[in-house]
Amino acid sequence: MFSEDDLVRQHKHRADIIGNIIIFSFVIILARLWYLQIYRGDQFRLFSLENSLRKEVIKAPRGMIYSRNNEMLINNIPRFDAIVIPQYLKNKKATLNKLAQILSIDMDDIKKILRKNRGQARYRPIIIKKNISLKEVAVIETENNKMPGVEVQTFISREYRDKEIGAHLLGYISEISQSQLPRYRKRDNFSYKLGDWIGQSGIEEKFDLYLRGEDGFEFVEVDARGRRRRFVKSNALFQGIENKVSTPGNNIRLTVDRDLQIEAFKALEGKTGSVVGVDVKTGEVLTMVSNPAFDPTQFSKGLTAEYWNELRNNELNPLRDRVIQEHYSPGSTFKTFTAIAALEEKIVTADEEMMCRGTFRLGRRIFHDWKKSGHGMTNVYKSLKRSVDVYYYNIATKLDIDDLAKYAKMFGFGSKTGITLSRETKGLIPTREWKRRARGEEWQLGETLSCVIGQSYILATPLQLALSYAAIANNGTLYKPMLVKEIFSNTGEIVKDFKPQKVGEIEVSEASLKAVKKGLYQVVNEKGGTAWWYRGRGIQMAGKTGTSQVRSMTSKELFAKCTDMPYKDRHHGIFVAYAPYDDPKIAVAAVIEHGCSGSSSAAPVVRDVITKYMKKYHPNTYQKIYEKEKKAYLAELRKQQRLKKQKEREEAQASESTQSSGDQESE
Amino acid sequence: MGIVNLYSATHASTYLSGLYKTQLLWYCLSCFVAVVVSLIQPKNFFRYSYFFYLFIVVLLILVLVLGHEGMGARRWLLLGPVRIQPSEIAKIATILVLGRWFAKVNPDREMGLKELIIPAIIAGVPTILIVLEPDLGTGLLILLIFLVMSFYRKLKWKTIGILALIGIISGGVMYKFGLKEYQRRRISTFLNPGKDARGSGYNAIQSKIAIGSGQFLGKGFKQSTQASLNYLPENHTDFVFSIFNEEHGLLGSLFLIALYVILLFRYLILATTVPRIFDSIVMVGMMALVFWHTIINMSMVTGLMPIVGLPLPFMSYGGSSLLTFGICNGIATSISNSRNLF
Incomplete structure (x- = not known):
């Protein structure tokens, strides 16, 4: 055993070298940390407090559906939702109270919605009221300064021009459900994400991959209240970050009139x-x-x-x-x-x-x-x-x-x-x-x-x-x-x-x-x-x-x-x-x-x-057949009238003859 | 060693809002495993190392054949409700077998290229199997551990030079042909974070902002305002160090790094003071394992290295990795205890 002990000692030199490497490596890390935290720390601190970079998804506009004669059957129309971002919410009670007043809904309802979504990340917007009126939009936008954390979100809603007419054929879209996600990913070989809207029936479903287009994204600087900064890319840090524009979906021309x-x-x-x-x-x-x-x-x-x-x-x-x-x-x-x-x-x-x-x-x-x-x-x-x-x-x-x-x-x-x-x-x-x-x-x-x-x-x-x-x-x-x-x-x-x-x-x-x-x-x-x-x-x-x-x-x-x-x-x-x-x-x-x-x-x-x-x-054919039928009808009518007259005449004659016979009899 | 474990436990749990309970459970489990492992005599590690190694190789093959797929790679084996990641345990198995081989062959000469062939095979088999999963990070890690261990076992300087040359050349070839699209993108992202369409450069920038904004004292516990970091999919695993820095600043990092250095040196000192060469080499291997994990993770979040998915020892969320380092500590304790018996 002693010889083995010696053997271990012989490696002391190598162990020292390794020790030095360890020290050296951590010194590099510390140097880097010093550079980031002390040398440029003020800049980063300011940045993290005042601004942050938000990646916003730009939804691709879904393709349109047209009739065979190019009449639009489906249109994309913006809809406005009132949302709350909990992260930016300050003075919660007053803000929510104000929001409830503007939207004329109950304060408790808002609280209920917030409570329901408590589990998710605080920077994620929570929809308080869907489809708010333009007046409500205007009020929220003007009062924005006093209500940090409350925003209006634009959402593209799909309007089916003729409502119920042909609804089954066109189908409808809705948000992909948790249970559909894995199934549809496999079926279409397309990486749907939660929150994606997909066609659930009809043409919307069958041609979903053509219609949906490709979402883009955009990096935006937001301030501490979550609002977009006016000067995009004002900070040198963000130079070179590229956005991706969305590709609109393809349009479909139906055979239907x-x-x-x-x-x-x-x-x-x-x-x-x-x-x-x-x-x-x-x-x-x-x-x-x-x-x-x-x-x-x-x-x-x-x-x-x-x-x-x-x-x-x-x-x-x-x-x-x-x-x-x-x-x-x-x-x-x-x-x-x-x-x-x-x-x-x-x-x-x-x-x-x-x-x-x-x-x-x-x-x-x-x-x-x-x-x-x-x-x-x-x-x-x-x-x-x-x-x-x-x-x-x-x-x-x-x-x-x-x-x-x-x-x-x-x-x-x-x-x-x-x-x-x-x-x-x-x-x-x-x-x-x-x-x-x-x-x-x-x-x-x-x-x-x-x-x-x-x-x-x-x-x-x-x-x-x-x-x-x-x-x-x-x-x-x-x-x-x-x-x-x-x-x-x-x-x-x-x-x-x-x-x-x-x-x-x-x-x-x-x-x-x-x-x-x-x-x-x-x-x-x-x-x-x-x-x-x-x-x-x-x-x-x-x-x-x-x-x-x-x-x-x-x-x-x-x-x-x-x-x-x-x-x-x-x-x-x-x-x-x-x-x-x-x-x-x-x-x-x-x-x-x-x-x-x-x-x-x-x-x-x-x-x-x-x-x-x-x-x-085929208006000409229609007209031709119509005339023909009219002619035939009139001919028929005339024939019938003729027959009727003939009948009447015959009847008249008959009555005449009976009359005459009666006359004769009376005679 | 238990103290170090405990220390980490109290700290890491701070960032894991919803997951900390699970993580705490894993800590208890890994502490328990560490204690159990520490009760095993080192000579048993020696005796059963080959058997253990073969077992792991079989598991790795099983993973490739019928593993559970997650995030585009087959890394997990499903055993009822438990998902295990054999590549984690493979690191330890490889260290043990390498230790046994280095201990037996040519005990007192400097090693050349010839002596390196068999250990290279020993390390190579699991590496290749893991890279096939594909998990390039862990595969490369095994190679790095192997290098440290052979260096410790008196590899000739000349051989080291040759290996370095081979490494550079094969690395270049690998980048060209062997890497998957996402891996290549990570490297190019690292070289130019702005020019990335998928936004993984965004992660790197956010990580830097988080660290930088910590300044000297940090923002304080639970005061991380860099909420945009929530966009990171791995903020509780790979990026814990950035949040730690944001909250505790340079001072906190100094403390943390000091702890790591103490741990590593305890391993290293242990390696030079144990009586048996096998124990010594294994200790160096363990040290290398912890060292590489720590240094790679830290360099990656501070923007010194491309982003590879390696957790920070004792800090990151994840059962398999905790268990691995638990076993590490267990083995270290066992070896340390056996030394006292003399």
């Missing part, structure tokens, strides 16, 4: 439901409105508890976008596709007639037509025009459900349309396979009978209906719905350009499509068609009405007057149409919940939207 939106919303007034219109040749969504709706501005202003409760307690769920998030039994609007399937599968020919006596018997069950007395002899045109159920019951006995599903799926039913909005539902087209999997049962023929007239399991969204009828109108091309035409930067450069996208070509013979189209034309434009009374003027619609049963009913209930039933049990009214028949431009679907019938509730909505569209975009 503002006038149509307004018209559609007006048409839905007082009704619960939705309407969607698409361009037949591109799949561009021209209008998309759901009612009841909400006012997105309220969200971006900072939601009040009352408004939120009002939305939440409304059992009609105003937050729900009924165009894509709700699916319905399409009812008779689905007969169009049954007819196509039947024609294609050669179950019937277009002119083949079947007898309808008002009921159809399958085994022991009796299936009813909506018209108790029946329609008589019916071909495919009449079956659509009059919506003859029995005709389709006959087809159902020969048409396999899987074959029907094949055609329905071709038209986009049973799968998502792929619209760039969240929470789209895909509806349902049943098959044997599906039933086995979902219900564990075999398919029943009776179910096919319900399915061919669009009831039972079949479910579709209004958007799917509009797109499928658009596909019929354009002779067989199914488009992906398009909402955004282009995204362009603040300087007008196009960032992203969107082109129409085909989903698929529908492989159906032209003859079948033609036959069905003819039937759809008759629905609206021939006397006796289910939508004849809602045909409008100058638009030449071709479409189909539908009634969606909310629940299965006994035959007695079925024929009871719908408006007499309890609201919840009333049928949904559906109408889908395209126009004009000769050269289709637009396809529109409307679903009115518990509207009783497609013709009376939904058809007027579709008619109004299409009329507005035709007047705005």
Whole structure:
């Protein structure tokens, strides 16, 4: 052990060197401290007491959203909040009292807010009252000297110009929540921060990364009361510190037309439901409105508890976008596709007639037509025009459900349309396979009978209906719905350009499509068609009405007057149409919940939207059709008058003759 | 040594408004660990050093494979509710093993480059694993400790020269290719604090303002007005020294530095008076660990060095680092006690 002890001693020299290094290092540190604290200490002390450097985030203005015709739909408008910065608060009681007076709120409320935020850093502003009036702003600004720590904060609030109109489509923004933060960071691969405002639904959500822009920051010198110094960078210390300007978000041009939106919303007034219109040749969504709706501005202003409760307690769920998030039994609007399937599968020919006596018997069950007395002899045109159920019951006995599903799926039913909005539902087209999997049962023929007239399991969204009828109108091309035409930067450069996208070509013979189209034309434009009374003027619609049963009913209930039933049990009214028949431009679907019938509730909505569209975009065609219809109407009128006169004459003659005969008799 | 621990405990808790309770808990724990460690005979450190070292290496590999990610680096292992940072303990393990190796090989000759190969590997393995995490600061720290220890173990001056040359060259290469973007930015920020888009130069300036405004006597306990320092994400860890200076001034710093110097010299004197060479070398290693931490942290907050995330021993918030220095003190006490047995 002694030798080892010696060994340790041998290292004494090295240890001394290390000791010196230690001393030397700390001397350097002390020298540096002396330099900072004594040599330049006065300067730093003054600085820390009188000024400080504050890094302020400059929020990037969020991009705008425009209609297809460049009308602004969303605007950024400054809002003012009264804030308190606890760090700079002096003479707390008097200051807060004064503030309470200016804002005409209770002192205790202010204290409550301050207490709630006690945990956070003292330099962080606390919002006392949101959205204060300009007068209050002016008072606070002028009294600023007497109230250190109280300030007005400008905040950009997003105003949705048309309030509730198209709210679901545009969506809303709100502050990112603690629970969303990690999820959204992962989802978008973007480092959101607490306090960031993000799109929570609609276009605002889906295109958030385009719209949000990039925040900048600015270093500002503030004095001991937290106010900005007038002379920026007055201190030599801050030389060379650079600010970063914010980059405004990109703007979005939608395919949606503002006038149509307004018209559609007006048409839905007082009704619960939705309407969607698409361009037949591109799949561009021209209008998309759901009612009841909400006012997105309220969200971006900072939601009040009352408004939120009002939305939440409304059992009609105003937050729900009924165009894509709700699916319905399409009812008779689905007969169009049954007819196509039947024609294609050669179950019937277009002119083949079947007898309808008002009921159809399958085994022991009796299936009813909506018209108790029946329609008589019916071909495919009449079956659509009059919506003859029995005709389709006959087809159902020969048409396999899987074959029907094949055609329905071709038209986009049973799968998502792929619209760039969240929470789209895909509806349902049943098959044997599906039933086995979902219900564990075999398919029943009776179910096919319900399915061919669009009831039972079949479910579709209004958007799917509009797109499928658009596909019929354009002779067989199914488009992906398009909402955004282009995204362009603040300087007008196009960032992203969107082109129409085909989903698929529908492989159906032209003859079948033609036959069905003819039937759809008759629905609206021939006397006796289910939508004849809602045909409008100058638009030449071709479409189909539908009634969606909310629940299965006994035959007695079925024929009871719908408006007499309890609201919840009333049928949904559906109408889908395209126009004009000769050269289709637009396809529109409307679903009115518990509207009783497609013709009376939904058809007027579709008619109004299409009329507005035709007047705005194809005024010449509108005028031409209008003149033609007028001529035809007048001709009809004249004909009727002629007939009437003739009748009168005949009657007169008849009475004359009877008179004369009487005369004769009397004679 | 316990007194030094206690002293730090009373002081550091002053700046940690909400966190001081947790920190106090960690202090108690690390004191406890220090006492436990001090009861272990130094020869046991010697005996089990390799085993301990291998264990730590395995842990470091585990961290790389299934570690918990935080702030862009995998540094933590989750053991139920406890997060441990193996790189902290790796420093001690490396010191022990290096001590054992230096003690055994060529006890009384000056060392050349050849003798340095195996110790370099010993220090290199954990260093590389830690740098991969990535935690460049801790990795470099192990290398620095290694240098001090080999210097103490009579490294030839010529070899030192060669190593310095290699260091300069490899450092240049590293800066060019090996560093991550944020690390490079920190260095360039240091060289030119104004020209920084992300505002990390702002930290450096705020730190300087805080220190400078302390002047000679300081503003007094809890009187830090440099509230903008709250913008610093690490004001209770890496930047405690700036706040300490602001509140207690140059006088306070003199006192604090004096304490550090006393501690370091006690370690160093202990190293030269213990009977066994292993103990002596380990003590130098411990001394180097505390020394580098202190000096790097202080230089960094006073703007003498780029900002690297190294805590100030006994002062900064953070359980792992406290525990490490607790163990340091424990080992020192144990060695010191064993000396008295003779």
